[in-house]
C-alpha cells in the first residue's frame with residue numbers, strides 16, 4: 118500500500134486533466150439550450166432532463182472504463198409548487214451522484230460538486246435560452262473530468278462526484294444530498310463545491326488565469342451555545358472545520374501548483390450570494406466554495422442580448438477552458454490527497470495554561486503512521502509551523518507558550534498523505 122501512492126502521483130493527476138474534454142463537456146451542457154430546474158424533462162435534446170441523463174451516461178461510461186469502480190445513481194426529492202417564490206410548479210430536484218467507494222474507510226466521503234441547472238434574468242423563466250456555460254457548466258464539466266482522472270486510482274476514503282440541481286431555485290440539490298448523507302450516517306469529510314470556474318476576465322477589467330478563490334465560513338452554524346462560549350476563552354473564531362478544509366486546499370495548491378494564486382476568502386460566500394456548499398455547512402459538514410477570482414456580472418443570470426454594445430449572457434465564448442482545467446486539477450489533487458490520507462484525529466485537546474509549553478492530546482487514528490502538530494501566530498491565516506511527532510497520541514512543545522499561537526493536529530499515513538488539521542475542541546489541565 119505504501120508504495121502504491123506517492124506525492125508524485127499528484128503531478129500525474131494534474132497532467133491528466135484535459136482542457137479539451139472540459140471544453141467538449143461544457144459545450145454539450147450549454148447546447149441543452151436551458152438547464153433550468155423547472156425546464157422540460159422529456160426532450161432528448163433540450164432541458165434539464167436531457168442534461169441529467171447525459172451526465173449520468175458520462176459517469177456510467179467512466180465507470181465501465183474502470184471496471185465498474187463508480188456507483189452511479191439519481192438522488193431526488195419532490196418539491197411542491199410554492200415552496201418558495203422560485204418554485205412556480207411541482208418539481209423533482211434530481212442530483213446525479215457517482216461514488217468511488219474507499220477501500221479502507223468506505224463510510225467517509227470527500228465530495229466534489231458542480232451544478233446541473235442554469236438561469237436567466239428572471240429566475241422563474243424556464244423556457245428561454247440559458248446556456249449557463251460558466252454558471253455552472255464549468256463546475257459540472259470539471260467534476261466529470263475529475264471523475265475520469267481519479268477513476269484510474271484506488272482510494273482509502275470514498276469520493277463522491279456529484280451534479281447538484283435546483284441551485285438557482287434555492288440550493289435544493291445540496292440540501293437534498295446533505296440530508297441523504299445524514300440519514301445514512303455518512304462521515305462527510307467535506308465538500309469542494311465548484312461554482313463558476315471558467316472566467317478569467319473580470320467585469321472590472323482585471324484578467325488573470327492564476328487567481329482563484331476559496332470561500333469558507335469561520336465556524337459551523339450548528340455549534341452549541343457551550344462551544345460558542347468556550348471559544349471566547351480558548352479561541353477558534355477563524356478555525357472552524359470549513360476553514361481547515363480551505364487551508365488544506367490552499368496549502369496543497371501552493372505546494373503542487375505553485376503557478377496558481379489561491380485566495381482564501383474568510384466568508385461563507387460572496388456578499389449576500391449563495392452556493393451549494395452552504396446546505397452542507399447547515400448540516401454540520403465542512404464545505405468550501407472554489408471559484409474564479411474575477412467575475413463578470415454581465416455574463417451571469419442574464420437574458421442573452423446586446424445592450425449599449427455590451428453582450429449579456431453566460432455564453433460559451435466567455436469560458437476559458439485552460440483555466441477551468443487548472444481549477445479542476447486543484448480539486449483533483451485535493452480529493453486524492455484527502456482520500457489517500459487517514460481520517461483526522463478525534464478528541465484533540467490542548468493544555469499548557471500558565472506553563473512554559475503547549476501540550477496536545479488526541480485519539481489514535483486507524484492507519485495513521487504518525488501525527489503532525491501545527492501552530493501559527495494568532496494573526497496568520499495559514500499553518501506556518503509544524504512538527505512531525507511520530508506515532509504517539511500526545512506531545513509537548515517545550516518553550517512554546519500557549520497564549521501566543523493557535524494549534525492543530527493532523528494524521529499522516531504510511532504513504533505520506535495527511536488529513537485536514539483539527540483545531541482543539543477541548544482543554545485539559547495537569
Ligand SMILES: [Zn+2]
Nearest residue numbers: 252285417418
Ligand atoms: Zn448562478
